[in-house]
Amino acid sequence: MSSARSRSGSLAVITTPQGLPVSVRIDQSALDKEPAVVADEILRLCRQSAMAAGIRLREQLIASGVERDVVDAMRLPRADDLARAEQLDDHDLDAPASWLRSG
Template identity: 60%
Template sequence: MSADSDDSATEVATDTVTVRSRSGTITVVTTTQGLPVSVHIERSALSLGEGALAAEILGLCRQASMVAGIRLREQLTASGAGRDVLEALRLPTTDDLARVECLADATAQVPVSWLHTVSGRR
């Protein structure tokens, strides 16, 4: 999952956030609170299985909520809100999002090797 990386995209409208999985096979549109409004799943993502697919969608919803919080923090900062106000609101930072993305990458279900054996050949 990623909010701002080369292989995914995020956009923030006035009241929704769109986030895509790293593979681009799952797209979730949420409210700024992270509630899903729309979910698009490409057929290839169905191979993840029910549990992994649900976990990916929930993770994307959480990520979208963080992205919205970061944008709000930026808007408040630009408007002159003090650090104490921002701390009291407990809005996420870009570092918080980076930590979540790192954790998601570390726990992602990726093959140990992309190589596969060819049967009957040596």
């Protein structure tokens, strides 16, 4: 199992190593958001959780003596892949949901 949570801590998921959610925790503050926004954030957290599981598997395989070429051929994520994905997600979360003016 793997887990991830939002920066605010209002959402948290526990997933299989493949990113399938087995538990989702939603704090009351997250319920104030649009349902589509909450759903998108849950999916993002599931992807991040799967990447974290892949990174741990990569590290375990290398530590157990599996050759790096073999591990690289498995195309498991690296820590910098997760960091890059988190930066992109942060950028997307800061972008306006709509360019239309209200009012």
